[in-house]
Amino acid sequence: MGENIILSVSDISKHYKYYKTLFDIRKNVIKAVDGVSFDVLKNEIFAVVGETGCGKSTLSKLILGLTEKTSGEIYFKGEPLDYNNKKKDFRKKIQILFQDPYSSLNPKKKIYKIISYPAVKNGIIKNKKRDRIDFAAERLKNVGLSESTVSNYPHMLSGGQRQRVGIARCLSVQPELLILDEPVSALDVSISAQILNLLADLQKRNGMSYIFITHDLKLVRHLADRVCVMYGGKIMEIAKTEDFFNAPVHPYSKTLIKSMTSMSFTRQNL
Amino acid sequence: MSIEINNLTVELCADKHNANCINVADSLFLTVDEGEVVSIVGESGSGKSFLGLSILRLNPLRISKITSGEIKIKCKSQKTEIDILKLNPDELIGARGRLVSMIFQDPNTSLNPVMKIGEQITEAIIAHKKVSKKEAKDTAVSYLNSMNIDGKSRFGSYPYELSGGMRQRVMIAMAMVLEPCFLIADEPTTALDVTTSLQVLKLIEDIREKSNIGVIFITHDLTVARSISDRTYVFYAGQVMESGNTGDLINNPAHPYTISLIKSVPSLSADYVPKQKLFTIPGFLTKDDFSKGKCRFYSRCFKRGEECLKDIPLSSFTGGGKSGRDVRCVKVKNF
Numbered sequence: 001m002g003e004n005i006i007l008s009v010s011d012i013s014k015h016y017k018y019y020k021t022l023f024d025i026r027k028n029v030i031k032a033v034d035g036v037s038f039d040v041l042k043n044e045i046f047a048v049v050g051e052t053g054c055g056k057s058t059l060s061k062l063i064l065g066l067t068e069k070t071s072g073e074i075y076f077k078g079e080p081l082d083y084n085n086k087k088k089d090f091r092k093k094i095q096i097l098f099q100d101p102y103s104s105l106n107p108k109k110k111i112y113k114i115i116s117y118p119a120v121k122n123g124i125i126k127n128k129k130r131d132r133i134d135f136a137a138e139r140l141k142n143v144g145l146s147e148s149t150v151s152n153y154p155h156m157l158s159g160g161q162r163q164r165v166g167i168a169r170c171l172s173v174q175p176e177l178l179i180l181d182e183p184v185s186a187l188d189v190s191i192s193a194q195i196l197n198l199l200a201d202l203q204k205r206n207g208m209s210y211i212f213i214t215h216d217l218k219l220v221r222h223l224a225d226r227v228c229v230m231y232g233g234k235i236m237e238i239a240k241t242e243d244f245f246n247a248p249v250h251p252y253s254k255t256l257i258k259s260m261t262s263m264s265f266t267r268q269n270l
Numbered sequence: 271m272s273i274e275i276n277n278l279t280v281e282l283c284a285d286k287h288n289a290n291c292i293n294v295a296d297s298l299f300l301t302v303d304e305g306e307v308v309s310i311v312g313e314s315g316s317g318k319s320f321l322g323l324s325i326l327r328l329n330p331l332r333i334s335k336i337t338s339g340e341i342k343i344k345c346k347s348q349k350t351e352i353d354i355l356k357l358n359p360d361e362l363i364g365a366r367g368r369l370v371s372m373i374f375q376d377p378n379t380s381l382n383p384v385m386k387i388g389e390q391i392t393e394a395i396i397a398h399k400k401v402s403k404k405e406a407k408d409t410a411v412s413y414l415n416s417m418n419i420d421g422k423s424r425f426g427s428y429p430y431e432l433s434g435g436m437r438q439r440v441m442i443a444m445a446m447v448l449e450p451c452f453l454i455a456d457e458p459t460t461a462l463d464v465t466t467s468l469q470v471l472k473l474i475e476d477i478r479e480k481s482n483i484g485v486i487f488i489t490h491d492l493t494v495a496r497s498i499s500d501r502t503y504v505f506y507a508g509q510v511m512e513s514g515n516t517g518d519l520i521n522n523p524a525h526p527y528t529i530s531l532i533k534s535v536p537s538l539s540a541d542y543v544p545k546q547k548l549f550t551i552p553g554f555l556t557k558d559d560f561s562k563g564k565c566r567f568y569s570r571c572f573k574r575g576e577e578c579l580k581d582i583p584l585s586s587f588t589g590g591g592k593s594g595r596d597v598r599c600v601k602v603k604n605f
Binding site for chain 2: 051052158160188189190191192193194196197200215216217218219221222223241245255256259260265266267269270
């Protein structure tokens with residue numbers, strides 16, 4: 001295994017069983033993720049593209065260990081990823097930024113508590129109010145918010161500010177891999193540009209890898225180094241971003257690119 | 271089959287005692303011709319959805335009122351021009367759905383979850399027309415078929431059994447079933463995927479071609495506006511900042527706000543350089559932007575100057591484009 005690889009997913013599957021009626025004895029299976037393998041390199045932005053229901057989010061859940069995998073293996077820096085292994089502290093190294101900043105922050109907690117909680121849990125700082133406030137204030141500066149935000153509640157912030165708090169929370173444990181689950185799709189045009197700039201900036205500064213889950217190809221072209229196209233739980237194509245947009249190989253990738261509305265897209269293209 | 275909005279002003283107040291009012295639509299002029307798609311583009315909070323609701327007079331009465339203006343609609347089924355703002359409540363109920371119809375933003379929340387979709391469509395027909403249940407059902411099925419949904423088998427489905435794209439098509443069927451003269455589509459593609467949103471756009475384009483009705487298409491995505499509309503109005507804080515032919519406006523924007531909006535979206539064109547820093551509009555839309563006596567975009571504009579601190583009218587330019595362009599900016603003299 002190359003030293004440059006930070007995360008290696010090999011032949012991973014997640015099958016959900018369901019029963020059509022109460023007395024159904026057949027085993028119906030939905031293959032949400034079916035035999036997916038890919039590598040994510042260090043300092044790379046790896047985009048995962050696909051329609052709703054293609055298994056993008058299940059894949060991110062599998063990587064985070066939020067759901068049991070059916071089969072397959074995930075390696076983090078060459079070691080099997082096992083969140084129960086206390087020595088390795090994988091939890092600290094892989095973090096996720098959620099899609100919707102309105103529902104991913106606890107409305108009852110002040111901002112400093114939200115940001116410093118992962119750090120306290122992972123033993124980076126002590127569970128003292130003064131420590132937590134100082135820690136949060138510094139993190140907030142990194143994401144372009146004023147320090148006075150620490151004592152606010154989430155409802156006092158706008159969507160863009162909340163997403164920044166979400167970013168600050170992810171970065172509080174200094175992860176090496178960050179999963180971005182549609183980070184700007186809930187935000188406005190002008191705000192999403194600010195967040196994208198911030199994410200690109202932080203990646204350069206901290207040398208992290210991103211797995212960037214999205215369905216917006218414009219963002220992929222703007223940010224990603226490599227693209228992986230998923231459909232029905234399987235990977236259709238993995239390519240470098242340039243190659244993907246200049247010469248897509250798989251028919252599904254071609255349809256995707258064709259159906260992107262862009263500034264040069266007029267009624268005749270419909 | 272056209273709509274003409276003249277000098278429309280809608281007031282939105284913080285409480286029912288009419289204190290702290292702002293103009294969410296500020297002396298607005300807008301026309302849509304027969305068979306024309308006009309899009310309204312702007313950030314969230316700019317008052318574009320509120321305008322859509324105001325045209326149907328669905329704006330919440332407790333906190334908002336239409337203070338001036340007229341909304342004239344010409345329709346084939348009606349002999350004379352109708353001013354929506356002058357209708358009494360009974361007439362208004364008849365007008366909604368028949369004269370003007372609306373596709374709402376989120377199909378997941380605007381369909382009734384405990385009613386079959388077929389029933390929801392026939393309900394609208396029976397409320398407006400004197401037809402039997404059987405006839406109403408036939409109409410509903412045929413409309414569902416025309417939206418590429420198998421009407422017969424899907425008539426008895428509940429909304430949860432349908433995908434997002436199908437739900438949105440049901441919403442469109444429901445809006446079209448009374449054959450309105452005019453359609454307002456409030457962000458119909460925002461909640462959808464790339465490929466399904468393209469299907470919905472195609473459907474709206476088909477409807478426009480077949481029945482030749484006027485459409486107001488509300489969106490925050492300039493690329494979607496480009497793909498569907500003939501003319502575009504760029505909205506900010508309840509005012510039209512720029513309007514004109516869609517192609518002209520996007521290829522050659524004049525108002526600083528339009529320029530910023532276009533620049534802040536990464537593009538797919540061949541000459542675009544990835545990984546560069548995106549242009550951003552500083553800050554966000556606040557209540558202060560709605561205050562009078564200055565350009566409403568002043569606090570976030572990259573071109574601002576002292577001359578912007580007065581009320582700025584919408585002025586017409588006949589620049590390089592074919593059609594006239596209206597721009598609300600003192601800095602733009604000619605282009």
